[in-house]
């Protein structure tokens with residue numbers, strides 16, 4: 001199977017004719033090839049997007065765009081099962097998780113379809129002889145660099161918002177997981193999206209990705225990925241004064257106080273680290289537990305870890321394989337370091353004995369009492385590894401929670417209302433969840449961090465502001 005770029009409403013191979021293998025992480029087998037795009041393909045894609053801006057798309061009313069995006073949402077929803085199967089095989093995530101991703105993708109289109117004709121400028125009371133107002137206008141061509149962990153969801157959250165306000169988009173999916181996005185582009189075309197409004201170029205980060213990030217004719221760059229690459233693409237974009245949204249990494253804490261409802265907290269803590277085998281930027285990869293309930297919580301988490309089963313995506317278990325050999329080795333190296341440094345391994349999940357030997361499996365692990373300045377306490381592992389600490393009081397919990405270079409998400413588990421608000425306001429995090437974690441996806445909720453977690457916000461109404469430019473008008477009438 002050879003998959004091609006989606007360019008100007010057509011399926012096209014890379015200009016160089018070069019391709020790149022698609023590997024099934026559940027067994028290590030190659031089953032397809034992707035176009036390996038170069039700067040030439042990216043130039044075509046950006047030019048096609050620019051042309052589409054001056055076509056019928058550029059004149060479409062927000063109400064008409066809203067209707068079109070509702071149609072996109074319906075067709076994506078109808079294709080949920082097909083998309084989930086593609087995503088599950090491509091990324092290794094269990095089918096039930098890929099189904100949830102496909103649902104979220106359609107929901108992003110639905111949310112922005114419903115939001116875009118409610119986006120208004122403002123009037124400003126400057127003087128009685130002058131009327132001043134603001135217009136929200138599309139930026140032009142937006143570039144989107146997508147990672148491999150949630151290709152459909154991350155595509156949905158940034159591309160649906162950008163198209164909703166009238167931009168045209170060029171997307172570079174991750175080399176390890178591009179298949180679902182290529183199929184989504186076809187579906188959106190069937191729904192009536194005009195040629196050139198959405199263009200997809202697959203390929204390698206350092207080639208196609210860098211060419212897109214540094215392209216002089218893009219007007220915005222939305223990047224989701226690692227802090228290391230985020231720095232590279234932000235520098236490339238800065239050369240052309242292109243604004244960026246960077247959604248980077250996380251080392252998010254879940255803070256459990258002794259008065260917490262543990263029956264609610266334990267499953268949420270498990271899901272926060274096990275979902276997508278821990279390869280989630282907002283994974284709750286640190287659990288901070290108040291001393292009075294520390295042993296109890298560790299025991300209950302240990303039981304849950306021991307019950308986890310890992311195997312091929314198609315088996316639909318708790319965890320699939322990691323995305324690639326490189327990612328599996330990276331996580332394994334962190335665990336080897338933990339062993340070497342005498343960090344307590346409390347419990348691990350089990351790998352199915354029938355799991356193919358060529359798959360990139362890593363059983364989930366619970367580690368306890370990690371020194372606060374250890375690499376495992378500071379760096380994003382991006383795998384199914386939960387690290388636990390105990391704390392005595394609120395001040396210590398806050399110090400531990402805020403003690404990394406990341407600031408994406410935090411969870412607080414307590415029944416004390418004053419403490420909930422006190423802590424929520426002092427935590428360095430773009431999202432704080434109280435007595436829940438993740439709000440079941442929360443398409444409506446602005447998302448993003450600062451520091452190593454990134455710049456700007458996506459999701460919710462905020463994304464519409466990020467993908468529009470503000471123009472101020474002042475009219476003198478007296």
Ligand code: NAD
Pocket residue numbers: 145146147148149150172173174175203204205206207208209210211213224225226227228229230232233246247248249250280281282380382453454
């Ligand atoms: P990555 O930075 O290696 O790759 C992300 C994307 O950038 C891919 O499409 C890749 O092809 C592209 N890329 C790589 N090098 C590039 C370059 N020189 N120029 C332009 N593009 C380039 O990250 P990854 O390994 O794919 O993803 C894992 C990381 O992403 C983790 O740190 C994780 O926390 C982060 N992430 C963050 C979020 C979020 O919303 N905050 C979501 C998912 C992943």
